[in-house]
Amino acid sequence: MSLLPDTPKRFVAGAKCPQCHAVDKVVMFRRGGVQYQACVSCGHQEEMVFEKNFRELETRVNRTADERRDETAVVRLVDPDSGKSG
Ligand SMILES: [Zn+2]
Numbered sequence: 001m002s003l004l005p006d007t008p009k010r011f012v013a014g015a016k017c018p019q020c021h022a023v024d025k026v027v028m029f030r031r032g033g034v035q036y037q038a039c040v041s042c043g044h045q046e047e048m049v050f051e052k053n054f055r056e057l058e059t060r061v062n063r064t065a066d067e068r069r070d071e072t073a074v075v076r077l078v079d080p081d082s083g084k085s086g
Pocket residue numbers: 017018019020021022025039040041042043044
């Protein structure tokens with residue numbers, strides 16, 4: 001199993017911090033094969049959850065359908081091509 005390479009922090013256009021709700025203050029980056037999102041406004045940081053990991057996570061964490069839908073919406077913002085027309 002190979003880990004994806006680390007990436008520098010990159011702002012996500014239109015992303016909103018789940019903690020302070022600041023827009024355009026959220027950065028994405030990858031460390032040790034794990035994708036994180038962090039807020040430069042309040043310092044909030046959390047691990048990103050992708051669909052391929054849901055099955056594993058559901059065995060150890062009870063999540064509501066609403067929470068899963070929210071996470072999916074966040075992942076969609078991370079389209080590398082979405083910033084070109086913005
Ligand atoms: Zn924040």
